[in-house]
Amino acid sequence: MxxxxxxxxxxxESKKSEQKGPKQNHFIDSQTASVNGHEGVSFEDINGEVQDESVNSNSDEEQNKKPHIDDLSCPPPKFSSDESDIDSQSNGTDVLTTNATSVVGKEAGGRKKKVKKEVGSKTKTIIKQDKQGMIVADSVEEGKKVKKEVGSKGKKVKKEVGSKTKKIIKQDEQGMIVADSVEEGKKLFSxxxxxxxxxxxxxxxxxxxxxxxxxxxxxxxxxxxxxxxxxxxxxxxxxxxxxxxxxxxxxxxxxxxxxxxxxxxxxxxxxxxxxxxxxxxxxxxxxxxxxxxxxxxxxxxxxxxxxxxxxxxxxxxxxxxxxxxxxxxxxxxxxxxxxxxxxxxxxxxxxxxxxxxxxxxxxxxxxxxxxxxxxxxxxxxxxxxxxxxxxxxxxxxxxxxxxSCYQRNTWGDLLEKTAEDGEIEVQISVGCTSIANGGGRSVGTAQSQADTMELGVSLIPAALKIAMEEDVSFRQGLPVGYLNYMGVVNTKRDLPQRQQFLTKAKTLFDKLFEYAPVDAAADQMGKQFMHDALPPVLTPEEKQSSVFGDGLRMVSEGKVVNRVEIEPDTKVKLVRAHALRLVTEGDDNTVRLYHTLDNSLEYHGEEPQFLELSVDHAPIMEHLIHSYPKFVSVSDLPLDDLAQKVKIPLTGLQVVSDLWERGLLLTEGPLDIIDD
CATH class of the missing domain: 2.60.120.650 (Cupin)
Structure with missing residues (x-):
């Protein structure tokens, strides 16, 4: 290798020992390494103590015994032929097809007990008692009652083993019989x-x-x-x-x-x-x-x-x-x-x-x-x-x-389930429960809260998605066996593992905020507002400084008059502070400018209205947004950088003209008329 x-x-490397004894030495080759910038760890030789001699016997005879898995207290059933390795049914239950009558003797607790077990046709029962008093019974005979003699006082225990079932029972210090599938799983993994x-x-x-x-x-x-x-x-x-x-x-x-x-x-x-x-x-x-x-x-x-x-x-x-x-x-x-x-x-x-x-x-x-x-x-x-x-x-x-195991079984998956199940309440209030005007436009509280909640809760999955991509701590698996101490049934248990689990979860929740796209979520809220809102109501003076009152118009005999143009020295500003919202959506080369100018007077009477701009034009919009409510000269907008970048002169000037023609910009006064 x-x-x-x-x-x-x-x-x-597990090596056979020539001498039988309670311990074996297992040597681990030390290797020092590093992955992805993490310092490597040097592992020194480790002496391991054998926990189960039925699995790790030191004698050559026991070493050659097969299969080792059959020596466990919870083995997969062993069959007498290759054909028996195949389940005769496909319903997911064990089918045992061996005829046997067996008497098994085991030494436990310093005493030898003989357990006699008669097994009927097409039935196999294995009874084992290990050094800790472990008793295992497997049976598929329907309704068969098994009597066992357990304990120093000859206490009789009756156990009914149903059809196609397997029970693992253990006798504790008080002589009680309890099931412990977790311990059996651990022994098998060992x-x-x-x-x-x-x-x-x-x-x-x-x-x-x-x-x-x-x-x-x-x-x-x-x-x-x-x-x-x-x-x-x-x-x-x-x-x-x-x-x-x-x-x-x-x-x-x-x-x-x-x-x-x-x-x-x-x-x-x-x-x-x-x-x-x-x-x-x-x-x-x-x-x-x-x-x-x-x-x-x-x-x-x-x-x-x-x-x-x-x-x-x-x-x-x-x-x-x-x-x-x-x-x-x-x-x-x-x-x-x-x-x-x-x-x-x-x-x-x-x-x-x-x-x-x-x-x-x-x-x-x-x-x-x-x-x-x-x-x-x-x-x-x-x-x-x-x-x-x-x-x-x-x-x-x-x-x-x-x-294979531990697929989608990480801390991030746990936090995702928490959000999905509504354990985290994200409250984002818009400060109002209804909107109405004379045109019959209204919205009820239920719809408003539903829209708001949908936007708010989506912040958690978005943060988780980013965190799980960027931070390995969110992709680490949950502790093995955490279900033994977590869950509603364990809320009143004061266990150190539970406290450690909750502390880790809280740490990750606090850390999650670092990955929360709060600005993007705010833009989505703004986008929702653009869909909800009424269109702006302009004063007569504002109309004369916008496309709604200025610019070309037709007079008698099909004549078009009042031609105007946006010039570099023209001063402009947004029509309203909250009549538009710049949102990063779509592909990497475009942004969307959602606006209210074409909204219906009825609530959601129209689909959301937006313009799609090149990302190269985004700095112009940012400058206009940050300058509001002041008027700014077109020449002060970042046009030169844009023109140089796209290699088309006055491209930015055309963008401003397009915004004015959409009704999104006001000029400082009516534009000068150009003589034809």
Whole structure:
């Protein structure tokens, strides 16, 4: 495995121990790196204590026992044949099809207890009791009552286990039986990333840097999926192209999808595979019970959906272009080998991104910061935003599972939900509840408040959008397990985690104001006012100094008289301070000038009225707005810079003339008549 030192990473190797004992030493290669200007962190060797000997036994016999996941107190069910790896139904429930009668003996609390369990036809029950008194029962027999003997006094506990259900029960110090799915999820995650403890992983690696576990244990994950299981799944179920499976290829820098229409039959899929195409299963957990059990248990720990894709790639080929994802990715190598190249985010906005990228090219991504070949039993983790691509080696295919979690599960997403659910009240008052005049123009309070509220609340999403693009703290994931102490049902609980969560949320709320486009929101309020308002009422003198009373007019016999022109020494001003509003809308080359001159005397009788100006003309409007109520000479407007910029003389003078002809400008007096 090749690694560059300019990226923070962990490379771990789990080694077998020749001597059985309560502890193992797991060495982490120290790497110093930096990403996007952040100082790198040097990780020293860490000694990890094995928490569960059923997962990390030191004897060679136990090391070779498979699958390790079946040694957990909450394993995906183990079947007796490849065919049993495929769910006989597609309704999302476990179906166990093993005939067995078993007697299981376990040592717990310093005593040995024998638990006798008879299991009927097509039923499998696993009962385990670990060192802490953990008891696990799985059963699919409808209505079967299970009797267990628990505790030193021989207390009898009756437990009814319904059809196709699984319960995890634990006996605490008081002898009570309680469910603890979160602890089971944590234990399963501990097995997944062994020898790293979940607490250490979350503290040092999560959302921070890639991590590689190279175990030299080829069977570590092989109970989850296999190529025969995929073949059986295709035979048994109506697997649809695009919905459940993709056929892809990547060659000469071009990524292609070759999906036919309809059901994916094994013969067709393997024909594509034999010609060099990769096979991606989009939701294998739907059809593979053990994988579904894995995801369903892990989501109890993470507090969010845990999904899975599987990728089967023929030798010496690649199915996908370089890209980055919007999920935390755990790559579990099942069969064969695959060489991975990882690349640092190209810019700060791509660190922990909200959305996945499109297909990237080698020229866009630079040099890899990590190169590693995964063998069966290995794990590769990388955060969202890490650019990656994988390629199989000559003579060896690859099958891996990608577990994914924490999609759209960030602080920014939480704040967005807060705004959507109305927890934040944005009150912007216009100081009036109705407007009326003799023409019957009126507006009720409900409509006025609705318009105002819509504009006000939109400020929060706009600020969030900017903040999430510019500030990585808004894109960081919520604490793992936060649902255990947050929410309405937890409001009265005085927990340190809860106080830390609320403090962080408040800090981000305060910080959010820095990204709030308050000026843009004010312009939107002004735009709304332009639509609501009455047109200005001019005095007779003002009419004579505007297009409404000055300028050309026709007299008898079709004769046009009173020709006038705006000259450089003409003095002008806006017709009213609030008869127009300059707003940045549309594309980057234009601005909009909303105005009230053509408004109806009935409320919203016309659509909003606006002129579209070039951004080069915006300085002229800014000068006129800032000069009001004074008259300014046209020659004092920033015309020279404009003319030089657009290379058209007197362009600004034409803009002023156009504004006057629209009724938006008044002159200091009637314009001089030009003799024809």
């Amino acid at each position: 090749k690694m560059r030192k300019d990226f923070r990473q962990l490379v771990l 097995w997944l990333i062994d020898p790293i403890l979940p607490e250490d992983f979350i503290k040092n690696t999560w959302e921070t840097c890639p991590m590689v576990l190279q175990r030299s244990q080829p069977t570590y994950y092989d109970s989850l999926l296999s190529t025969p299981a995929i073949n059986e799944m295709l035979k048994t179920h109506n697997i649809q192209y695009t919905k459940n499976i993709d056929i892809t290829s990547f060659s000469e820098g071009k990524r292609e999808t070759h999906n036919p229409v309809g059901r994916a039959h094994p013969a067709v899929v393997w024909d594509y595979y034999s010609t060099g195409c990769s096979v991606r299963l989009l939701n294998p957990q739907t059809y593979i019970p053990k994988l579904r059990a894995l995801n369903a248990t892990l989501q109890e720990y993470f507090g969010c959906f845990v999904g899975a894709n599987s990728y089967l790639t023929p030798p010496e080929s690649q199915g996908f272009a370089p890209h980055y994802d919007d999920i935390e990715a755990f790559i579990l190598q099942i069969e064969g080998k695959k060489k991975w190249r990882l690349y640092a985010p190209r810019k700060k906005q791509e660190v922990l991104p909200q959305f996945s990228s499109g297909n990237l090219t080698d020229e866009e991504i630079g040099k890899p910061v990590m190169e590693v070949t995964l063998n069966p039993g290995d794990l590769l983790y990388f955060p969202r935003g890490i650019i990656h691509q994988g390629h199989t080696v000559p003579g060896c295919h690859s099958l891996h599972i990608t577990l």
